[in-house]
Amino acid sequence: MSTPVILMRTPAETALIERFADEKATLPGAAAAREEAFARFAAKGLPTKRVESYHYSDLRAAMRSLAPRPALTKAEAGRAFSGFTRLSFVNGVFQGEAAPSGITLEPLAEALEAGCITPNAVMGAASDVVVDLNTAFAREGLVLHVAKGVTTPLHLAFIAAGPGAGFSRMIVDVAPGACLTLLETHEGGAEAYQVNAMVEFRLGAGAKVEHLHLNEAGQAAMMLTTLATTLAEEAEFSSLNVALGGAFTRHQVFVTFAGENAKSTIKGASLLSGTQHHDTTLVVDHALALGISRELFKTVVDDAAQGVFQGKIIVRQYAQKTDGQMASNALLLSDEAGMSNKPELEIFADDVVCAHGATCGALDESQLFYLMARGIPKKEAEAMLIEAFLAEALDEVTHEETREVLSGLLSAALRRRVS
């Protein structure tokens, strides 16, 4: 057997290997799945830009060292959203709030010990290094069982306190016909912390989930977030990612159509400045027929920030009558700002409607002049046009108050640019 050629290990890789050796005996659940996932990482190390799916986001270069284990601490309130039942996680550790009726909580560790949950069952995410590391290390997290009849929207608030590298995994099991609105927020301080947080949704037949993801991570944070969703027949899933924070962010979305007539809408609104790097990597896998998928990503890039969008729609042989449309639009506000768009379609069925489009552009000078000719100062006119550009991504958020909060956060970030 030949030994794979690997680069000299970085301090981060060495630290991950040491940490796994150190922790594996105490990690909950069957060791085999963890060992297997970790072995995949250890064989290749962190991906460089020579790995296709990390070409625009060199994780090995970005993650030079591993932050220490996060401290066990009680913390800080964090942002609250009115009308939502809040479950909070400080450095990944659940703070023990009560769930609304109809939702049963089970600690991840217990579910793994009982063997009723297998990590890494999500098809599209099977060989991704961020997912593998999460599978190997995840100790904290919950399994949520959502029954039919739940009406209260749920807020999962992830708060990072101090420097630390945390791995958390949430599994949201939504019963057939059940409905759920779930808001996931990430916030933290100025320290250089690292988050690897994964949320898996498993939607039963006819289930409906609206997922909102808000990234307000600290300015030095590395955010590796993964959303993996499996849809049974006639399930409907939507997810919006509003990205403001973090130094290096990779937001991965894997959607698998495992039943017919399912629908998925994935959107994003990102506002990047300074030297932020934000990567959205999306794989929508139509395994079965009659699925509808819509993807719309709006990225605003200022200063020397870099945006990345990689989106792939796969339509497998039996997924006839699939209707997939994907668009990524970027607005570049400075000469140094960059955006890499890579939309892909991989179609094996012969009766489908699929389209993708990607644009990169500057603000429209004529529109800007029109607003200025009415007395509106340039920076403010720019802010109005940027807000208008982003607004489309937010317009289907059903909870009106939350939509206003989210668009308010984007406006506030834009106003800071004006002042």
Next chain:
Amino acid sequence: MLNIKNLHVEIDGKKILNGLTLSVKAGEVAAIMGPNGSGKSTLSYVVAGKEDYTVTEGEILLNGVNILDMEAHERAVAGLFLAFQYPLEIPGVATMTFLKAAMNAKRKAHGLAELSPGDFIRAVREAGARLGIDPEMLKRPLNVGFSGGEKKRMEILQMSLLDPAFCILDETDSGLDIDALRIVAEGVNALRGPERGMLVITHYQRLLDYIVPDTVHVMAAGRIVKTGGPEIALDLEKNGYADYLGAAA
């Protein structure tokens, strides 16, 4: 009020205005007529402060102040208003949000407090009703999906709300049917006053039947080639621009 002296303007190295001199007094409504390509729209954009043009010579004074060094928004709050020939559609910006931003920008520049929501809505409703603007239109994104007539009415609505000292109307009649033209002209006439100057740019005599000017200037090849009273417009309608094109060459 507005004094333009020996204005030379080019875009991408191409000369558009060649020593244009024009003066409009407070209370005066001046019309500029001229054939396609004579530089009429360039003149309106240069006065309003569009950045694509290079002024190589000359000056533009508004009430004695040279506005050439000002940015477009500074000229607007100083009292200049350009009603666009082709008002821009701005998807995602609500009409009311835009109107409020424009009105408050001017108030802020003059050291006044922002309008209260009640005062703002009342002002827009009253001015809108006078121009026959459907309140539903105000709920839509700015100019998006508006008909030609609706866009022009929206321009005049902005003009009346911003209460400018000097108005330039660039081909306001283009794209209007006769009823819309009458409504727009009535809106403009209501804003005539001893303190306010207006420059009405048009191809055709038709608009000047409704907005009767005090003076008419004929523009050709980037200059004013003739100035006189409303009778010039009638003459042009009958005989065309041929004589003036010769004069400019």
